Amino acid sequence: MGMNGLMKAACGAVATLTLSGVLAMSAAAEPLIGQPTDKEMGLQPNVTELGHEVDWFYNGLLFPIITVISLFVLALLVWIAIRYNRKANPTPAKFSHNTLIEIIWTVVPIIILVVIACFSMPLLKKFNDVPTPDVVVKATGNQWYWAYDYPELGVEGIEARLLPEAADLKKAEAAKVPYLLATDNKLVVPVGKVVHVQVTANDVIHAWTVPAFRVKVDAVPGRLNSLWFKADKIGTYYGQCSELCGQDHAYMPIEVQVVSEADFDKFIVAQGGKTRAMIAAEEKAATAAAAQAAADAAASAQADDAASAQAAPAEAAATPAAAPAAAQPSSSPAAAPAAAAPAAN
Template sequence: MNKPAWLAGIVSIATALSSGAAFAAQPTPWQTDLQPAATGIMHEIRWFEEYTLWFLIPIVLLVLALLVYVIMRYNKRSNPTPSRTSHNTMIEIIWTVGPVLILLFFAVPSFQLLTAQYTPEGEPELTIKATGYQWYWGYEYQGDEGEDVSFDALLLREEDRADYGKEDKAVYPRLLAVDNEIVVPVDTTVRLLVTAGDVLHSWAMPAFGVKMDAVPGRLNETWFRVEEEGIYYGQCSELCGKDHAFMPIAVRAVSREQYDGWLAAARDDVGAANRDLMAAIDAQRQLASAE
């Protein structure tokens, strides 16, 4: 007997959390809420979403109650002689002033959040350029003396899982895993430069609260600061052609020491650096679980 989809989703999450590879945030079956926040900006976005519900739910219930009342009170059977009232000054004042005040309560925290999204926490310590192509992403790590590391990140094909050591689909899910993840250190302000080499794309990472359009001939800028180690998944969020659905984004957040070791090795061989990093993470987790 097949397990329900929701039960399979819970099992896959539990498996990922207990496995040797790092796990952070990815879509889950029957998910209705936002992904867990991995950055300060995403924490603010989650707060704002919950804050607006305190206004939206009463408004919806009020409108529903008014509709039901009007239907019951002013239908032809209950009110055979229609009212000829043309206006009511007090009602017009209420439905003008009320929405204005509600919009003000929305506007103030909304503008604060927008300001925070475009104001990095201190000077960026790392700059990565992401270029969208049909249908993959190219990345360039830009150091003080220019480009240090560059690679492409393509959708991980099922037949290539063993070659990359990514057989665990709970950690490296189908249609989201890539051959080469972006590697960043935690607690580090990362500047992300986003552009495209052909058509419009969009670099989106839900757990980071980041979504930036990639426009040919234009360089857009955003930033993020990951709080916890693990792998985070996103996707291209701008319809860009027939393989738009097969253009995932994966970010692996690691400690500063692991990142420094990866960066030094990646200058010579990105693939080997990724394998060494995965082996180090697995060994670290096995040691932690043994203790």
């Protein structure tokens, strides 16, 4: 009777858990992008290439292994409780070792861990090897807000604090912003571009994460950690400080806006910075101007030489030809005349 009762209880529990899981998943048919969804059981939808690999690793490998091991251990426990309780097994066995079983329970976990490592290590390396970035961002954790700089684009000190409306559940619902996740200023990045985030902290350890990008790294004072992502979809993505950092740890969220490249350039200019195209054009013009100045100097030096030496007409005639020849190092023919115009005046 005890055995049957236990079996029924165990089966009932499993059935209830399975049913509630199925119900929970069907209730949240359309998970929100970039933020948590009520009653959702799985991971947030990801929007990066490496995110797809992470999801495969988790859903296709880790989760099945975890499930099988959990069910196996549960089955063993149930079997032992039923088959070897005092009533069913009044005279217990006295042996304490079994070499075969000890080898099995040592070797099988090793094999499982090696299989996991074969897939996790290459993935870890992909996260670790930052491709040539299109945008570099520095994220600095502070008690209790995040500050963002775009060091290469001349934008500094964007402070992102919890949006006052988002601090209150009712006001957040009224304002249609996610509770405890929306910030006043946002980190803006272009879509489809490699964004390299350098992460550090000013006071204590924080952690910067955006679940939809499948990235997370500690922000440690005096250290520069880094992560990278390439978001494939325009939208707003939220994260939270993920290292307990003091009384307002729960109130320093992360809001990332992934926008088109044109909108990103507009944002950078509005913040008083320069876009990559502007910086590249300036560099080109500076190179061309320098080349032109060098050519002018060479030409006038040759003219001086020719004049002072009272050179033959043939030699003097060669002088004007030297200027275009010397100007050749200028990288772009289009940029050279533009840069040369002010110099000529």
